[in-house]
Amino acid sequence: MITGLAALQDFFFPQRCLACSRMAYGGIQLCADCLRVMPRCDKCCRRCGLPLTSTETAASCGRCLQHAPAFDGLFAAYWYEGIPRKLITALKYSADLHYIPTLMRLFEACSPEIDENSVFIPVPCHAARIRQRGFNPNHEYLRALARRYPIHCDYKLLRRQRNTQKQVTLNHSERRHNVHDAFVLNHPCDYPVVNLFDDVVTSAATVQEISRCLKAAGVQQVWVWSLARTRLATNRS
């Protein structure tokens, strides 16, 4: 539904769709056609976020029942394909931060309720990569979320102590090895529940390693929140 404020914004500041450049309305920079084809994650395991088979339940898929991940659940708004993939990649590689409000509005629209006794932390980049790119996308996404919701964020709880290779270039077991012991806590965590934000989850090796690290430091629950998740079950760690 278009609110009064959004209608005024449409009138005075008409916007173009970030995906197809046609006019976009309702205070969000995606046109109605592009919004309609956004690949929402549904029928997926609440624990690992991967698609379920017809005999599996949403609580846990067969893989999670056999070998549960270190995190307690994974929420992803969209599958990492089509328009979400296009926008997330454009932001990451062109450093064009004006994609963030639209991506986070989409994320908010389908995310679950936030536990008020929890804290959000971004998956960190190594300092060398931040120098090269100029920013950590996960940090910027969380800042955008924190501007609209009263969430607690700790941007410095976690540090990437090794500059790991890009996960996208590696296979399943190389990814796990690549991130092993890559993260450390800068200070003790004051919250029993941590929400770990990662823009894209592919193999889940990174969020698995961070969850292991947080739980070893006394965190009771870790929930992974992600803009987009790959569907490939073979990529899971």
Ligand SMILES: [Zn+2]
């Ligand atoms: Zn469009």
Ligand SMILES: [Zn+2]
């Ligand atoms: Zn699962």
